[in-house]
Amino acid sequence: xxxxxxxxxxxxxxxxxxxxxxxxxxxxxxxxxxxxxxxxxxxxxxxxxxxxxxxxxxxxxxxxxxxxxxxxxxxxxxxxxxxxxxxxxxxxxxxxxxxxxxxxxxxxxxxxxxxxxxxxxxxxxxxxxxxxxxxxxxx
Amino acid sequence: xxxxxxxxxxxxxxxxxxxxxxxxxxxxxxxxxxxxxxxxxxxxxxxxxxxxxxxxxxxxxxxxxxxxxxxxxxxxxxxxxxxxxxxxxxxxxxxxxxxxxxxxxxxxxxxxxxxxxxxxxxxxxxxxxxxxxxxxxxx
Amino acid sequence: xxxxxxxxxxxxxxxxxxxxxxxxxxxxxxxxxxxxxxxxxxxxxxxxxxxxxxxxxxxxxxxxxxxxxxxxxxxxxxxxxxxxxxxxxxxxxxxxxxxxxxxxxxxxxxxxxxxxxxxxxxxxxxxxxxxxxxxxxxx
Amino acid sequence: xxxxxxxxxxxxxxxxxxxxxxxxxxxxxxxxxxxxxxxxxxxxxxxxxxxxxxxxxxxxxxxxxxxxxxxxxxxxxxxxxxxxxxxxxxxxxxxxxxxxxxxxxxxxxxxxxxxxxxxxxxxxxxxxxxxxxxxxxxx
Numbered sequence: 001x002x003x004x005x006x007x008x009x010x011x012x013x014x015x016x017x018x019x020x021x022x023x024x025x026x027x028x029x030x031x032x033x034x035x036x037x038x039x040x041x042x043x044x045x046x047x048x049x050x051x052x053x054x055x056x057x058x059x060x061x062x063x064x065x066x067x068x069x070x071x072x073x074x075x076x077x078x079x080x081x082x083x084x085x086x087x088x089x090x091x092x093x094x095x096x097x098x099x100x101x102x103x104x105x106x107x108x109x110x111x112x113x114x115x116x117x118x119x120x121x122x123x124x125x126x127x128x129x130x131x132x133x134x135x136x137x138x139x
Numbered sequence: 140x141x142x143x144x145x146x147x148x149x150x151x152x153x154x155x156x157x158x159x160x161x162x163x164x165x166x167x168x169x170x171x172x173x174x175x176x177x178x179x180x181x182x183x184x185x186x187x188x189x190x191x192x193x194x195x196x197x198x199x200x201x202x203x204x205x206x207x208x209x210x211x212x213x214x215x216x217x218x219x220x221x222x223x224x225x226x227x228x229x230x231x232x233x234x235x236x237x238x239x240x241x242x243x244x245x246x247x248x249x250x251x252x253x254x255x256x257x258x259x260x261x262x263x264x265x266x267x268x269x270x271x272x273x274x275x276x277x278x
Numbered sequence: 279x280x281x282x283x284x285x286x287x288x289x290x291x292x293x294x295x296x297x298x299x300x301x302x303x304x305x306x307x308x309x310x311x312x313x314x315x316x317x318x319x320x321x322x323x324x325x326x327x328x329x330x331x332x333x334x335x336x337x338x339x340x341x342x343x344x345x346x347x348x349x350x351x352x353x354x355x356x357x358x359x360x361x362x363x364x365x366x367x368x369x370x371x372x373x374x375x376x377x378x379x380x381x382x383x384x385x386x387x388x389x390x391x392x393x394x395x396x397x398x399x400x401x402x403x404x405x406x407x408x409x410x411x412x413x414x415x416x417x
Numbered sequence: 418x419x420x421x422x423x424x425x426x427x428x429x430x431x432x433x434x435x436x437x438x439x440x441x442x443x444x445x446x447x448x449x450x451x452x453x454x455x456x457x458x459x460x461x462x463x464x465x466x467x468x469x470x471x472x473x474x475x476x477x478x479x480x481x482x483x484x485x486x487x488x489x490x491x492x493x494x495x496x497x498x499x500x501x502x503x504x505x506x507x508x509x510x511x512x513x514x515x516x517x518x519x520x521x522x523x524x525x526x527x528x529x530x531x532x533x534x535x536x537x538x539x540x541x542x543x544x545x546x547x548x549x550x551x552x553x554x555x556x
Contacts (some may be wrong), residue, residue, distance in 0.1 A: 026440035044350040162304035
């Protein structure tokens with residue numbers, strides 16, 4: 001199963017080189033993450049903030065850039081689950097502009113209770129949803 | 140009494156025109172506000188987050204830009220209190236680069252209890268501190 | 279004529295108070311401005327960057343906030359032209375969430391040649407387009 | 418040789434979890450990079466924008482987070498050169514708050530001519546400066 005989120009690049013996100021400042025990509029991927037969970041049936045507001053909900057902390061990220069993205073470009077960000085552990089999981093993000101790969105990322109998350117900072121096992125319903133969006137890590 | 144906070148412009152804050160994107164100025168002024176209160180003896184973390192503390196919401200802002208500011212420029216932001224009411228006050232910000240005026244703003248704040256959204260009278264110690272930093276509105 | 283641009287609030291745009299940080303609104307309005315010009319037939323990339331195009335500098339802004347906006351809220355931003363002068367014009371932005379007014383702004387722009395910083399008369403085609411989107415300032 | 422840049426966390430950089438949003442760290446490291454080059458004798462404005470200067474594109478980044486950082490915290494970012502190739506190099510960033518490790522990153526840069534997007538050998542003076550700040554990759 002595949003999920004794709006689209007973002008249109010804002011003027012403020014481009015730097016003097018005329019391209020998206022590299023530091024914005026983690027924010028783009030985070031926005032795509034929110035929509036990805038929504039596509040799996042989890043309302044972002046409830047998921048991340050209700051007391052019996054599920055929240056996550058980012059513990060690692062790897063990013064690679066392949067080409068420039070400019071102002072007003074539409075970026076398609078494909079999201080998939082790359083790995084599911086007991087209390088952590090990783091999402092893979094692949095961004096492209098008109099079919100041209102521009103940036104990809106692998107972000108590792110740890111499951112935590114809302115408002116807390118210690119890890120907890122991924123809730124069963126979240127785990128099942130992530131599994132439905134899992135791809136081979138070698139894909 | 141006068142307080143000045145300095146900011147060095149980050150690369151990411153400049154847009155394709157080679158100048159600080161105008162949307163960043165409210166953030167610069169907010170950062171100057173934090174340091175302004177610290178200069179008056181209020182620790183930012185305690186002031187804005189402790190249960191018996193003081194927090195504020197922004198309800199209005201007026202900004203004027205006078206000239207460009209570029210990457211790596213050092214911006215001096217002078218902060219003063221322009222008005223003190225019962226539950227609201229206004230701070231004036233005047234930003235310059237090497238003596239050249241570049242942007243000024245007048246931001247109006249409402250006093251609220253931390254974690255709440257309804258207004259409350261400005262606490263006495265905050266009021267006294269603001270009064271010590273007050274300038275004539277016609278200055 | 280009325281134009282409305284929609285934005286969904288990103289997680290990164292909300293602060294510790296659980297609401298959109300006030301400094302992001304000028305960026306939201308700038309994004310709405312880009313889409314507003316696109317709705318009038320001006321491609322953003324060409325309009326703002328081609329040598330015979332049209333660019334603009336922001337010289338003033340007034341903002342008022344009316345209520346909180348949270349993570350994942352959808353914000354409708356209505357854009358209209360409030361004033362047209364020889365080399366400057368003003369756009370009015372009115373943002374709402376599910377019909378509830380949350381923020382409005384009046385931003386004044388000066389027409390400049392791309393890559394330059396001195397003002398030039400608003401090009402005729404831009405002027406005609408702005409006039410078609412003009413509302414009474416007292417509206 | 419070691420270089421450390423300090424950043425004080427702005428209110429706008431903290432999210433609803435009360436910690437620095439993870440997407441800001443690449444921006445912090447970029448700011449540290451500017452100051453790192455300045456410490457080596459390269460003026461940021463001249464280095465990155467003059468026609469006979471040197472510019473760089475980011476092609477990869479790896480980040481790991483070790484603990485939370487909050488509003489008004491002072492972050493010390495230590496910068497060192499981890500690798501120097503013909504047209505690319507990598508910088509290592511290690512961020513801490515009061516001696517506690519909070520985030521580290523390895524960012525890979527490709528040398529390009531200002532205003533262009535194709536790689537060029539790292540200029541000799543830049544190479545010599547980077548070598549003076551090089552640490553063992555196993556350090």
